[in-house]
Amino acid sequence: MQVDRITDSITEHGEGPVWSPSWGGLRWVDMTAGDVLSLAADGSVTRTHVGTIAAAVRPRDRGGAVIAVERSFLLEEPDGTTTQLPPVWSDPTIRMNEGGCAPDGSFYCGSMAYDKRVGAASLYRLAPDRTVTVVLDGVTVSNGLDWSPDGSQAYYNDTDTHRIDTFSWNADVGLHDRRPFVAIPDGGRPDGLTVDAEGGVWTALANGGAVHRYSADGRLDAVIELPAHKVTACTFGGDDLRTLFITTSREGLRAGEDPLAGSLFSCRPGVDGLPVRSFAG
Numbered sequence: 001m002q003v004d005r006i007t008d009s010i011t012e013h014g015e016g017p018v019w020s021p022s023w024g025g026l027r028w029v030d031m032t033a034g035d036v037l038s039l040a041a042d043g044s045v046t047r048t049h050v051g052t053i054a055a056a057v058r059p060r061d062r063g064g065a066v067i068a069v070e071r072s073f074l075l076e077e078p079d080g081t082t083t084q085l086p087p088v089w090s091d092p093t094i095r096m097n098e099g100g101c102a103p104d105g106s107f108y109c110g111s112m113a114y115d116k117r118v119g120a121a122s123l124y125r126l127a128p129d130r131t132v133t134v135v136l137d138g139v140t141v142s143n144g145l146d147w148s149p150d151g152s153q154a155y156y157n158d159t160d161t162h163r164i165d166t167f168s169w170n171a172d173v174g175l176h177d178r179r180p181f182v183a184i185p186d187g188g189r190p191d192g193l194t195v196d197a198e199g200g201v202w203t204a205l206a207n208g209g210a211v212h213r214y215s216a217d218g219r220l221d222a223v224i225e226l227p228a229h230k231v232t233a234c235t236f237g238g239d240d241l242r243t244l245f246i247t248t249s250r251e252g253l254r255a256g257e258d259p260l261a262g263s264l265f266s267c268r269p270g271v272d273g274l275p276v277r278s279f280a281g
Contacts, residue, residue, distance in 0.1 A: 009262035014247035019237025020059040029054040055096035066279040068096040103151035105280025110142020128280035144193030157190040192233025197272040236273020
């Protein structure tokens, strides 16, 4: 598939792209810079600094956004004003990492240790009433999370397991019945993911230079190769939800190494995406 480079290498650790008409198009994060980026129709990019870490961003039903920052959540109003919720934990060695919204309007976001130590992280649920609960512990690098078109399944990456898992989901029980969906070949490290309108699961491969699509029955049926090695996340967007936006990272690279890393890319893979689910709080 043809891949287009949309921006220069403007992020240290680009992550978490999300398309929403409510904020006029695409947003993503420069995670370790603590910035939320917005792509304008003319291709220009604006940055908003939100904290030490900007881990994940999703739209709110009422407008604005919910943003996972280092150890808590930030609520952005439609006018741009923000309210930071209380810290979810106190340990300074652990930070938020990636998340997504469930069909009931709750926002799930996982964490990781800065040193990536095994089992130190968790997956949290921010309910619409703003209460926070732990829904999964013993995680190492909590990453991509998205739901099937009918909302009955959720797909999830704990990167160090080298596989995508699936959960059953309903509003009464939440995430349950975790089981392997696909193992990534050759020790691949699955990062951010998104689900298309056919139920296909697209996952970025950290340090793998590619995005893989797995059909709903777990078959690898598409590979998008990127001209940058550290591929971090992907989402569908554009007015027709048929453009796949892909983020990349320069984290840990030397000057001149992997020169296109940190850029935003796109391609047209020939399937429809799903509208992003929003936070109801």
